[in-house]
Amino acid sequence: ASALWTGWPAAPTPGAFLANTLVLWSMTLVVVITRQAEGAAMTALSEAYDRARQALDAARDRQLELKQALKDLDLANREVIRLNDLLIAAREALEEARRAKEEFVANVSHELRTPLNMIIGFSDEILKRPDLYAERLPQELLDDVAAIRRNSEHLARLVDDVLDLVQVDTGLMRLSKEWTSLAEVIAEAQEAVSIFFERKGLKLNSRVDPNLPLIYCDRARIRQVILNLLSNAARFTLQGGATIEATRQEHAILIKVSDTGPGIDAATLQHLFEPFQQADPSIRRRYGGTGLGLAISKRFVEMHGGRIWIESHIGTGTTVSFTLPIESGVPQTTLKRWFSPYHDYTPRDRPSLVP
Ligand SMILES: Nc1ncnc2c1ncn2[C@@H]1O[C@H](COP(=O)(O)OP(=O)(O)OP(=O)(O)O)[C@@H](O)[C@H]1O
Ligand SMILES: [Mg+2]
Incomplete structure (x- = not known):
């Protein structure tokens, strides 16, 4: 009977307590x-x-x-x-x-x-x-x-x-360009102004390189430039005369008109390519002219890809020079190319197929 359930749990052992x-x-x-x-x-x-x-x-x-x-x-x-x-x-x-x-x-x-x-x-x-x-x-x-x-x-x-x-x-x-001999243009201009030189007892010399290449330019406009420069030389020179020179440079032709005239002072030189500029107000009265020649010449030269400038000293004379590029503006892509004296012709090496 002591093994019977008493309702009370048996006092826990220390092991059970730990487990719990x-x-x-x-x-x-x-x-x-x-x-x-x-x-x-x-x-x-x-x-x-x-x-x-x-x-x-x-x-x-x-x-x-x-x-x-x-x-x-x-x-x-x-x-x-x-x-x-x-x-x-x-x-x-x-x-x-x-x-x-x-x-x-x-x-x-x-x-x-x-x-x-x-x-x-x-x-x-x-x-x-x-x-x-x-x-x-x-x-x-x-x-x-x-x-x-x-x-x-x-x-x-x-x-x-x-x-x-x-x-x-x-x-x-618009420029109307063509292959032009400058020697011809210079000769024409010289002839046109020779009367002005003769009348004043002035000399007009020319030194044009005989081997100048042709230039692709507007012939009439370039003649106008040369005429302007030569007539200035004739107009302002009182003794001696003028010389026109044309020589070949590497890529351009250089044209120079020099005279034994009165010369121009440095301050005036700077303005002479502007329209209506003359060295002094008495010029128009004494020599006529309107002061447009150099302004127009500069524009024409520059339209051709060239340059124009003046060197002058009072008492020793004036030199106006301009350049024209050789082969300037040669149309390479148009028919004109075939008419260019500078266009290289290379013969075909393939024999023609035409019977
Ligand atoms: N060779 C020269 N010697 C001295 N002065 C010059 C010479 N060329 C030009 N000049 C001076 O430059 C000015 C301008 O020249 P430009 O040719 O433009 O006009 P112009 O000759 O007076 O008139 P235009 O050419 O219109 O008839 C002249 O009025 C003159 O004073
Ligand atoms: Mg003039």
Whole structure:
């Protein structure tokens, strides 16, 4: 009967107590660990949730920005189209202005030159054949007609010079280039001005290299330049004369007109290539001229890719030099290339297939 259940547990042995305590501990540990793990999981979850929300917000912001950027792009696109239209309109206006200018220059030259040519032509006729008008025209009348002729010729030259200048400066001047012998052009110019030298008892010498290559240039314009320089030399020189030289340099031809005239001081030299510049106001009265010759010459030379300059000293004379590049502006891609004396002809080595 002592083995029967008494309702009271037998007093625990120290081993059992230890075991119980261990079980209790480890259960508490498990609970604590589980709680902690739960807590960590919850924190991670909520952090992930926050991050996802932030990412979503950021994505929404991006979307809004993108929409705004698209709108801006559309606006910019429309602005570009508008500006393009403006540009087209401006270009058309410019083209229109250019055409108007071209027409104006052409009209002015026509309107002024036609009556001037008639004045020159009729006064010429009267002077050459006065008997066609009356049996005998009084000498005073003939003298006056001669004055009309002189002045109208001067006016015609002035009109031509001003128009040349306007045409170059507005980009309307077209050069008509051809293969040209400078020796010929120089000889022509020399002949044209020789009378001015003879009248004043001045000498005109020329030293032109006989082996000059042909130059692709506007013959009439280059002749005009040489005429300007030679007539200046004749106009301003009182004793001695002038020399025109043409020599070959490496890539250009150098043309020099030097005279034994009064020379020009350094301060004046700088302005002589500007239109209407003369050394002093008495020049026009004493020698005539308008101060356009050098300005036009400079433009023509530069249009050919050359350079022009003056060296002068009071008392010793003046030298005006200019260069013309050899082979300047030779059109390499057009038919003219075949007519160029500088175009190399290489015979084909393949025999012709023509029977
Ligand atoms: N060889 C020269 N000797 C001295 N002075 C010169 C010489 N060439 C030019 N000049 C000076 O330079 C000025 C300008 O020359 P430019 O040829 O441009 O005009 P111009 O001869 O007076 O008139 P235009 O050539 O229009 O008939 C002249 O007025 C003169 O004062
Ligand atoms: Mg002149």
